[in-house]
Amino acid sequence: MYRYDEFDAEMVSSRVDQFRSQVNRRLSGELTEAEFRPLRLMNGLYLQLHAYMLRVAVPYGTLNSTQMRKLADLADKYDKGYGHITTRQNVQFNWPQLTDVPDMLEELASVEMHAIQTSGNCIRNVTSDPYAGAIADEIEDPRPTCEILRQWSTLHPEFTFLPRKFKIAVIATEKDRALVRAHDIGIEIIKNAEGETGYRIIVGGGLGRTPIIGQVLREFLPRIELLPYLEATLRVYNRYGRRDNKYKARIKILVQETGIETFREQVEAEYSELVPLDIAVSPEEVSRITDYFAPPAFKKLEACEIKTKDSALARWMKHNVLPHKVDGYAIVNISLKPIERAPGDVTSEQMRVVADLAEKYSFSELRTTHQQNLVLPHVEISELENVYKALQAAKMGDANIGLISDIICCPGMDFCALATARSIPVSQAIAERFQDLEHQSVIGDMQIKISGCINACGHHHVGHIGILGLEKAGVEFYQVKIGGDPSENTALGQVTGPGFSQEELIDGIERMVDHYIEIREAKERFIDTVRRVGVEPFKEVLYV
Amino acid sequence: MSTLKHKGKGPQALTANTLRDGLNVWLTPEFEWSMNYAEALITEDTALIDKMNTCGERDEVNNLVVGVYFIDVEPDTGLPARYREKFRVKGPTYDTATLVPLEIQKV
Ligand code: HEM
Numbered sequence: 001m002y003r004y005d006e007f008d009a010e011m012v013s014s015r016v017d018q019f020r021s022q023v024n025r026r027l028s029g030e031l032t033e034a035e036f037r038p039l040r041l042m043n044g045l046y047l048q049l050h051a052y053m054l055r056v057a058v059p060y061g062t063l064n065s066t067q068m069r070k071l072a073d074l075a076d077k078y079d080k081g082y083g084h085i086t087t088r089q090n091v092q093f094n095w096p097q098l099t100d101v102p103d104m105l106e107e108l109a110s111v112e113m114h115a116i117q118t119s120g121n122c123i124r125n126v127t128s129d130p131y132a133g134a135i136a137d138e139i140e141d142p143r144p145t146c147e148i149l150r151q152w153s154t155l156h157p158e159f160t161f162l163p164r165k166f167k168i169a170v171i172a173t174e175k176d177r178a179l180v181r182a183h184d185i186g187i188e189i190i191k192n193a194e195g196e197t198g199y200r201i202i203v204g205g206g207l208g209r210t211p212i213i214g215q216v217l218r219e220f221l222p223r224i225e226l227l228p229y230l231e232a233t234l235r236v237y238n239r240y241g242r243r244d245n246k247y248k249a250r251i252k253i254l255v256q257e258t259g260i261e262t263f264r265e266q267v268e269a270e271y272s273e274l275v276p277l278d279i280a281v282s283p284e285e286v287s288r289i290t291d292y293f294a295p296p297a298f299k300k301l302e303a304c305e306i307k308t309k310d311s312a313l314a315r316w317m318k319h320n321v322l323p324h325k326v327d328g329y330a331i332v333n334i335s336l337k338p339i340e341r342a343p344g345d346v347t348s349e350q351m352r353v354v355a356d357l358a359e360k361y362s363f364s365e366l367r368t369t370h371q372q373n374l375v376l377p378h379v380e381i382s383e384l385e386n387v388y389k390a391l392q393a394a395k396m397g398d399a400n401i402g403l404i405s406d407i408i409c410c411p412g413m414d415f416c417a418l419a420t421a422r423s424i425p426v427s428q429a430i431a432e433r434f435q436d437l438e439h440q441s442v443i444g445d446m447q448i449k450i451s452g453c454i455n456a457c458g459h460h461h462v463g464h465i466g467i468l469g470l471e472k473a474g475v476e477f478y479q480v481k482i483g484g485d486p487s488e489n490t491a492l493g494q495v496t497g498p499g500f501s502q503e504e505l506i507d508g509i510e511r512m513v514d515h516y517i518e519i520r521e522a523k524e525r526f527i528d529t530v531r532r533v534g535v536e537p538f539k540e541v542l543y544v
Numbered sequence: 545m546s547t548l549k550h551k552g553k554g555p556q557a558l559t560a561n562t563l564r565d566g567l568n569v570w571l572t573p574e575f576e577w578s579m580n581y582a583e584a585l586i587t588e589d590t591a592l593i594d595k596m597n598t599c600g601e602r603d604e605v606n607n608l609v610v611g612v613y614f615i616d617v618e619p620d621t622g623l624p625a626r627y628r629e630k631f632r633v634k635g636p637t638y639d640t641a642t643l644v645p646l647e648i649q650k651v
């Protein structure tokens with residue numbers, strides 16, 4: 001786990017005091033709404049369609065049991081008894097009152113959490129692989145790098161008022177579980193030909209109204225150069241990013257308009273002017289931070305497999321459980337996608353169950369995923385059945401990770417002030433239509449992603465099937481994209497044509513799925529078949 | 545400083561969020577704020593609309609409400625004309641709160 005150092009603790013607690021006084025001054029009228037709004041946003045507090053919304057940062061998706069219990073307490077004490085896991089691994093509360101938020105932040109600070117930089121034109125919470133520290137093929141645990149970035153970017157004076165928000169993701173495996181190519185900066189931890197560990201830097205990706213896949217800025221960056229190089233990149237963005245037009249202000253537009261070669265030259269020129277060692281993190285400091293993430297005290301266990309006659313357990317292990325890098329352990333994905341619920345929502349009661357399970361079986365460690373699920377990263381294989389039973393009892397035992405009902409879905413018009421249509425009921429209808437788990441298994445790997453407006457918080461551009469909710473003359477309709485891919489083979493889906501009503505949409509998806517099953521070859525996944533035959537045949541069955 | 549002044553068509557209602565708890569409210573015929581849209585003042589009378597405007601500005605300055613604006617209302621149904629405003633009236637069509645026992649919930 002990361003640990004707050006004294007600086008963090010003091011900074012966060014003084015920030016709470018500061019915000020409390022700002023809220024008081026707002027309530028007494030000393031601050032107008034225009035003055036207060038940017039201050040509350042800097043503390044993650046939005047005003048949504050029906051109420052305030054507080055976004056709490058979960059640094060690179062890592063949480064411990066104490067923190068999870070605190071989130072459960074906050075949900076009960078200050079909200080309606082639940083929270084929502086976002087596609088940036090954070091947690092949102094939908095119903096807090098302004099007058100309670102300083103207390104909420106104070107309680108969060110007591111467990112080393114906060115809501116700083118979860119909004120505004122700054123460097124946002126860094127996201128990462130939810131299996132960090134547990135997955136076998138990682139080059140190293142990406143979290144020390146994330147933590148270095150967190151410390152560097154937190155309240156960085158030069159980067160507090162960027163042209164627009166700035167999102168960074170870090171991975172250390174070939175498999176991409178953090179969508180690095182759809183971030184302002186994506187960082188891949190890699191080894192070069194000499195066997196040195198360093199970074200591949202990707203820049204200018206993003207979703208939103210102008211989806212763009214990131215491009216390689218630097219093929220190999222030595223470890224020591226990370227912060228100076230990013231500092232140079234952000235300086236170039238800060239200087240040339242379009243402040244005149246909110247919709248053109250992200251770094252992706254700058255890189256696109258400048259061209260990657262020229263942009264790279266600009267960065268390298270800026271970089272050569274820096275005195276790198278001023279901000280470079282020394283190897284001693286790197287190793288000190290890496291120690292925070294020292295592996296837990298794994299037991300020496302034999303590699304083993306579970307043979308079970310319980311078909312539900314077997315199915316859950318097949319879809320939700322992954323091999324661990326340490327023999328005798330496994331990674332457990334907890335699905336927050338039961339059919340009838342809102343994807344990513346988790347009740348306080350469920351949070352406590354998960355916190356207890358983590359404490360008992362996973363060294364108190366937990367992760368949030370950008371798929372809006374949870375992870376117990378280090379579970380002994382011999383305990384899997386116990387974990388499964390407890391999850392099932394708490395309605396979190398769905399064996400659908402990576403399947404058609406494991407849908408990413410933003411809050412949409414049910415909660416979001418920017419929405420054009422609802423998204424939650426669409427995901428519920430899809431999950432219901434495909435509720436037969438056996439059939440879901442037959443369909444196999446499928447990523448459906450739904451956004452309630454062009455901001456694309458629900459990642460619809462990279463869904464195998466992406467759905468965008470729109471509205472015309474008071475009627476919701478849904479536009480479909482096919483062929484997106486959120487993996488390391490990142491691809492943007494193609495728009496198929498005019499939109500559908502919700503009912504037509506679900507029928508259309510079913511026809512596409514049936515068509516895929518009919519024509520797939522060998523072990524092809526839906527996305528593989530789309531790649532092989534193209535989007536046209538799917539469009540045809542969609543628009544019969 | 546106000547963002548008010550209605551530019552809409554047909555009957556108007558005035559809406560906002562309360563500053564303290566952020567919940568949606570509509571101005572009533574008594575020039576008070578209600579969380580219940582059924583109690584909203586809906587009118588085409590320009591003199592009344594001016595008065596609503598003044599009232600909205602006053603309550604913004606008095607830190608009771610934020611984000612005050614006029615909405616168009618459908619004459620036949622009495623509901624807001626815009627789709628988004630219909631949702632503000634109805635509330636979420638799905639809220640996980642319904643799964644949580646009421647005694648646990650704060651709001
Ligand atoms: C509820 C209040 C929310 C507001 C006001 C909001 C607003 C926005 C806006 C304006 C954008 C487009 C930014 C741009 O391209 O410059 C955006 C993108 C995005 N948001 Fe949200 N969003 C909200 C909730 C969420 C939620 C709940 C999630 C996760 C489930 C989320 C995750 C994202 C992601 C992943 C993107 C696209 C990535 C990017 O290009 O930045 N947001 N959001």
Ligand code: SF4
Nearest residue numbers: 410416419452453457
């Ligand atoms: S995609 Fe649109 S509707 Fe969905 S959360 Fe983002 S801003 Fe709101």
